[in-house]
Amino acid sequence: MNTEPVLQIKGLTVSFRIRDQYYPAVDQLDLTINKNEVLAIVGESGCGKSALALSLTRLHDSKNTRIEGELLFKGQDLNKLSPGQMNKIRGSEIGMIFQDPLTALNPLMTIGRQIEENLDYHTSLSKKEKTKLIYELLEHVNIVNPQRVYEQYPHELSGGMRQRVMIAIAIACRPSLIIADEPTTALDVTIQSQILDLLKQLQSETEAGIVLITHDLGVVAEMADRVVVMYAGEVVEIASVYELFNNPLHPYTRSLLASMPAANAEQDQLHVIQGRVPSLQNIPRGTCRFSERIPWIPQTAHAEQPTLNEVGTEHWVRCTCYQHFHFEDEGKEHVLDGIAGAK
Numbered sequence: 001m002n003t004e005p006v007l008q009i010k011g012l013t014v015s016f017r018i019r020d021q022y023y024p025a026v027d028q029l030d031l032t033i034n035k036n037e038v039l040a041i042v043g044e045s046g047c048g049k050s051a052l053a054l055s056l057t058r059l060h061d062s063k064n065t066r067i068e069g070e071l072l073f074k075g076q077d078l079n080k081l082s083p084g085q086m087n088k089i090r091g092s093e094i095g096m097i098f099q100d101p102l103t104a105l106n107p108l109m110t111i112g113r114q115i116e117e118n119l120d121y122h123t124s125l126s127k128k129e130k131t132k133l134i135y136e137l138l139e140h141v142n143i144v145n146p147q148r149v150y151e152q153y154p155h156e157l158s159g160g161m162r163q164r165v166m167i168a169i170a171i172a173c174r175p176s177l178i179i180a181d182e183p184t185t186a187l188d189v190t191i192q193s194q195i196l197d198l199l200k201q202l203q204s205e206t207e208a209g210i211v212l213i214t215h216d217l218g219v220v221a222e223m224a225d226r227v228v229v230m231y232a233g234e235v236v237e238i239a240s241v242y243e244l245f246n247n248p249l250h251p252y253t254r255s256l257l258a259s260m261p262a263a264n265a266e267q268d269q270l271h272v273i274q275g276r277v278p279s280l281q282n283i284p285r286g287t288c289r290f291s292e293r294i295p296w297i298p299q300t301a302h303a304e305q306p307t308l309n310e311v312g313t314e315h316w317v318r319c320t321c322y323q324h325f326h327f328e329d330e331g332k333e334h335v336l337d338g339i340a341g342a343k
């Protein structure tokens with residue numbers, strides 16, 4: 001695996017203002033995204049995945065959001081750029097794909113015109129060159145009739161076709177980083193896998209780094225090289241996709257995997273994770289944030305001020321509770337013994 005970094009995130013904290021006080025939704029996050037890798041960010045709703053995506057693209061509402069830390073991309077800190085400088089990078093060197101293309105596309109503009117507008121902003125191609133490139137891009141994302149789609153409006157296309165158009169726009173300027181926030185969540189299953197295949201194909205052609213935000217572990221298994229598991233604004237585990245599925249350590253990761261249908265084909269019932277992700281104001285800070293959802297694990301199992309520790313090659317886990325974790329209905333004899341891969 002090529003480990004040339006595309007984006008280095010250092011000490012990123014993203015806070016939202018609620019009644020005149022700022023609360024971190026992403027807390028002190030350090031992460032590197034490499035060229036030619038798909039880095040998946042997973043977690044339940046409310047864990048801070050979208051807050052992270054918004055901060056990387058700087059598409060947040062700056063009146064009520066505070067972003068601290070460094071976002072080092074090609075030798076510059078995105079967090080220090082002016083809105084104008086960021087506009088130049090966004091849509092060219094950083095591509096974006098969101099869950100709902102219908103809200104991202106302009107309903108009053110034909111598809112061809114929208115892609116052209118993006119090219120106008122980021123390139124100095126002639127009209128003829130742009131039209132040729134747009135047809136090529138549409139073909140590249142497997143749209144069979146690019147001339148027709150060029151003339152169509154977003155509402156005339158299916159959800160899958162609209163997502164292909166979004167992907168065409170995202171890759172138009174050959175970005176080195178693509179942020180894909182739940183890119184297939186709104187699509188039905190067969191279309192989902194076509195779009196994932198397309199993303200995978202484009203990634204191997206362009207060698208871009210992709211940050212793939214999803215709550216769907218099936219998507220992670222299919223797409224990711226590395227996985228970051230987030231809980232209540234913090235990273236709780238980072239590992240290669242193989243390691244994560246074969247040797248998950250953090251109680252939250254293990255709970256997420258146990259609640260995944262495919263992993264439990266032979267079980268009668270899926271695991272249900274007790275409780276819910278706390279709201280921003282109620283996140284327990286300075287202690288293990290997941291502890292309240294595994295109350296049968298004694299408090300002494302958790303570290304004070306839990307940190308992310310390297311427990312194996314490129315495998316990081318927060319807190320010490322993973323060494324003592326068992327599911328509530330399991331006897332303690334099932335506690336991870338020896339902790340494969342642990343130092």
Ligand SMILES: Nc1ncnc2c1ncn2[C@@H]1O[C@H](COP(=O)(O)OP(=O)(O)OP(=O)(O)O)[C@@H](O)[C@H]1O
Pocket residue numbers: 016017018025043044045046047048049050051052064215278279280
């Ligand atoms: N603009 C905002 N103002 C206040 N709180 C916010 C804002 N946006 C998000 N939050 C809160 O920040 C936390 C993280 O939200 P975020 O949307 O990043 O989570 P997520 O993991 O992406 O969830 P989902 O999958 O539902 O989008 C949640 O508690 C959410 O309620």
